[in-house]
Amino acid sequence: MDLEALVEQLRLYTGTRRHAHSLNVMRAAAELARRHAPHLLDPARLAGLLHDNAKRLDDEQLLSIAAERQLGISAVERSQPSLLHGKVGAALLSERFGISDPEVEAAVTDHVTGRPGMGLLSRLLYVADQCAADRSFPGVELLREISRGDLEQAVLLVARNKLLSVIQRGYLVEPNTAALYNEQVMAGVQLPAGVSDFGGLEQG
Ligand SMILES: [Fe+2]
Ligand SMILES: [Fe+2]
Numbered sequence: 287m288d289l290e291a292l293v294e295q296l297r298l299y300t301g302t303r304r305h306a307h308s309l310n311v312m313r314a315a316a317e318l319a320r321r322h323a324p325h326l327l328d329p330a331r332l333a334g335l336l337h338d339n340a341k342r343l344d345d346e347q348l349l350s351i352a353a354e355r356q357l358g359i360s361a362v363e364r365s366q367p368s369l370l371h372g373k374v375g376a377a378l379l380s381e382r383f384g385i386s387d388p389e390v391e392a393a394v395t396d397h398v399t400g401r402p403g404m405g406l407l408s409r410l411l412y413v414a415d416q417c418a419a420d421r422s423f424p425g426v427e428l429l430r431e432i433s434r435g436d437l438e439q440a441v442l443l444v445a446r447n448k449l450l451s452v453i454q455r456g457y458l459v460e461p462n463t464a465a466l467y468n469e470q471v472m473a474g475v476q477l478p479a480g481v482s483d484f485g486g487l488e489q490g
Contacts, residue, residue, distance in 0.1 A: 289332075300342060308334070326406060326407050339383075343371065351377070373394075377391075413440040441466070442475045448460075
């Protein structure tokens with residue numbers, strides 16, 4: 287399927303608002319790829335477009351598909367099954383869209399929580415999902431600005447925002463997000479002065 291056909295195919299699995307978000311993430315991922323990894327432009331578009339293809343499934347469906355396909359369900363995912371929409375979405379890429387690119391699958395899996403050691407395509411998508419034009423949380427403009435200059439700082443900021451956000455909401459901390467945050471800090475990545483404490487990231 288070419289990209290236009292995939293855009294239409296995705297309508298089978300998304301409502302209007304999520305379809306628009308998917309197109310925005312595709313554009314944001316393409317913009318980040320052009321700046322930071324031009325060789326990943328095509329997979330960045332694909333991953334951006336399709337990252338939330340499983341988001342409409344309810345908790346029960348996510349848990350049953352993850353169990354059926356032996357995707358592994360952590361204790362945190364068990365208590366908050368919406369976290370599974372990344373790995374379930376990745377598992378559905380081939381039957382829904384005929385896509386079986388392991389890097390695109392990994393990026394779709396990783397976009398929800400991030401993961402230490404995740405690859406460049408995953409990093410692009412992780413940031414693009416939060417920079418997309420439909421995002422409006424406090425600090426999104428600063429994130430967009432940082433993402434244009436330094437992808438690693440943007441990865442750190444997204445992980446930090448997600449941790450602050452789940453703690454503020456009283457949710458569990460997902461270990462991969464904490465480990466990614468630690469990895470960035472231990473690698474010496476620092477946020478620019480003036481990044482204030484804002485939480486309240488939109489989820490998705
Ligand atoms: Fe998502
Ligand atoms: Fe998303």
